[in-house]
Amino acid sequence: MAITAAGIGSGLDIESLVSQLVAAEGQPAINRLDTQEAKLQANLSAFGSLKSALSNFQTAVQSLQTDSSFQGRKASSSNNELFTASASTQATQGQYDIEIEQLAQAAKLTSNSGDFAEASDVVGTGTLTINFGSESFSLTIDESNNTLAGIRSAINNAEDNPGVTATIVSSDNGPRLVLSSDDLGSGNAITTVATDNDAGDGNDLARLNALENNVNSEAAKDAVIYVDGQKVTRNSNSFSDVIDGVTLSLAKAEVGTVEKLTISRDESATKSKINSFIKAYNALATTTGQLSSYNADTGAAGQLLGDSTLRSVQSQIRQAITSSVSGLDFGTLAEIGITTDENNNLVLDEEKLDQVLATDYASVSGLFSSETGVANKLNTILEGFVGTEGLLNTRTDGIESSIGRIDDQREQLAVRLESVEARYRAQFSAMDILVGQLQGIGDFLTQQLASLPAPNSINSN
Template sequence: MAITSALGLGSGIDINGLVSQLVRAEGQPALNAINRQETSVKSRLSALGTLKSALSGFQAAANKLKDGGLFSKHQAATANDNIATAQASSLAVAGSYSLKVTQLATSHKLITGGVGYSGYDAEIGVGELTLSVGGAAFSVNIDDTNNTLGGIRDTINRAQDNTGVTASIISVDEGYKLVLTAKDTGSANAISMSSTDSGLADLADNMQQQRPALDAIIEVDGQVATRGQNSISDVIQGVTLDLKTADPDTVFDLDVSVDSKAITEAANDFVKAYNSLMSSVKNLGKFDAETQAAGALIGDSTLRMVQSQIRSEISRPVDSANGDLNSLALIGITIDRNGVMSLDNSKFSEILDGNLGAISDVFSSDQGIANRLSERLDQYLKTGGVLDSRTKSLSQQLKGFETRRENVQVRLDNLESALLKQFIAMDTAVGQFQATGSFVAQQLALLNS
């Protein structure tokens, strides 16, 4: 009877279909509400991620201008890069110099003189061989395991106390020759080789100078400077000169100046990052009357706070800067009525060339805009900050939606079970009434016959 009733055979009703429809009608509003809320939370989470990304980009741009080193950064350029190039550090001071490269530094090189040896395995002798580089000596022991030309080369190169010489072998028309080259340039790194042992002494005495050990000689503003290397960083403070070739007859200019290009690029990046941030803020909080579409954070208090506080930091004068040039607007960075920031390159460059300190103070002094912004932005972006707390709260809400769905499903399962019992009972009663009716009809028919 239970199976027959479940199929609706007693009443002719599709009990399973009817119960499913009733359960679905009961549960769908609750599930729809959960889905809407979940979609809203996911949308806000995504929007907070977009806002955080824009804030991080703006903070990175502000931090470049926060670093006072940017405003002390210099560039160096020579009028003849074929002779020498130059680089400037933060220690450099703006100025112009005349430069002449009289001589390049060279590394000392010795080579076997006269007729060379018959090959790599030509036997030389045994004993002790002493080499000196700039007066710093080391010795190698030569025995019957390494007493060939190749063996001596390898032993010199592998010596742990080698003071700065590299040995090699070249094969030329005159035979195989040993070549000794100082690892460092300059007269202080001249090589010598000696031995008191037969064979080795012949090798040492036969070494001839192939290239002298020379110092670099330059003239800066007519003053001579001699150094042991071709990269010179201690003649002009904060400037490294890399010598390329010697040309005693050519005098050329070296200019050291503030790296205006780097500062202007940083200022332009700041403007772009601000506009990108404000565009994101606008899109996240806007409402389109035509499409009725709303931003994911429309009416959000955090979004309004971010917009208001950053605009305040941007527009507020800098107390630690010069009174005549103590704001972004006064150095050429303005915001129009649509909230778009722009940089007047002409005005900015003019102030940069004539009053670098003013621009530096506006951005990087104690109360400078970049310092204020960095501190403010950190409140939003740091772990435990405003955005982090909001994100964690919304993430926690997301986890709760699945639990709510499970609770709704348990309630619907219980409802389905209860409805099935009720309809089965009804179907059973209807079946019984139909059976009784058929019996009564049969009996009446018999009486009338």
């Protein structure tokens, strides 16, 4: 055992003794606090898992909660090569004849073949004006940009360019400047006017003026369609203001060909929402089952076994799932094909659901979305648990407060142990001094006794 300065009088390692005594006194309290915090943290994690599963289930429930949730519409084209369509809940079920006479097209001007040999060819200086629909902008052509490539960049970089893009296409007969409209429709035609400053240089004048003599390679056009024989013209190939709630996307014109647009109820979207509802419920059932489980063989128990909040979640949701809605031909989940198996999971009989959707869609909608429907009942229950003022937040806030109090107790314990350590150190220091003093007295007496004459020498005298 090493002897520290504090144990020099007694020969004891006082620092080690103090540390051991302080640890012996404090460790039971430390262990108790560690155990309490570990349990609280485990409960906090368990309630977090429960809240997550409940929130996911609530999202699925809310997708079935309103009447509009069941008003999905599906738009289908009899020929997707000509047009496709989509529909919102505002669309009315029905069928329309669609004929596409002409697609909307952007204007495109291309310089004449052979006017330029290279993109770096120099042209005359002057002014190039580009007319775009009802707007126009002008470019000053000078020595800084008087090449075909320079003019392309000047057009694209012009701050007042209303929507014209310039490119250079390198053909077998030399580069050609192409001006394209960014927007479709006949109102976005492009024309150009060149004014050359080099009036005395016919070559330069001709080369800049060549930009006036563009080939109208693609004329600006509006889209033209017929809906049930009624002509409709737009400057786009997407029509969203012709049939309420329907967007038509044109792909190809074919004069004289009439195709069908059909707007129908989107039963597949409804089935998808119901399947998401079942999946989220089963995930919740798995979570609650794990948290409340008990293994008789091993004694292992779920973290919230016996917890009143968890029991309330399970009972209230189970009651809502099995409840009936009056006034409907199909008033329970079981009657539309949703039943519970031996593991308390929901299972779907898709054939039965399809049949009910086809024959009594309103009952399926009412079963979930009516005021007393399953979705509204469940959402009210779930909000009571996971809402801002819900029971789970109350429980987790209480747990976090308890963890905070444990932190306070740790600080208080640390202060107390510092006091205990100081007390032990003072006691051992006093003992060390006393032992040192006694040791000194003992040494003195030993020396005095050693100096006395032996008994035989006294008798001989």
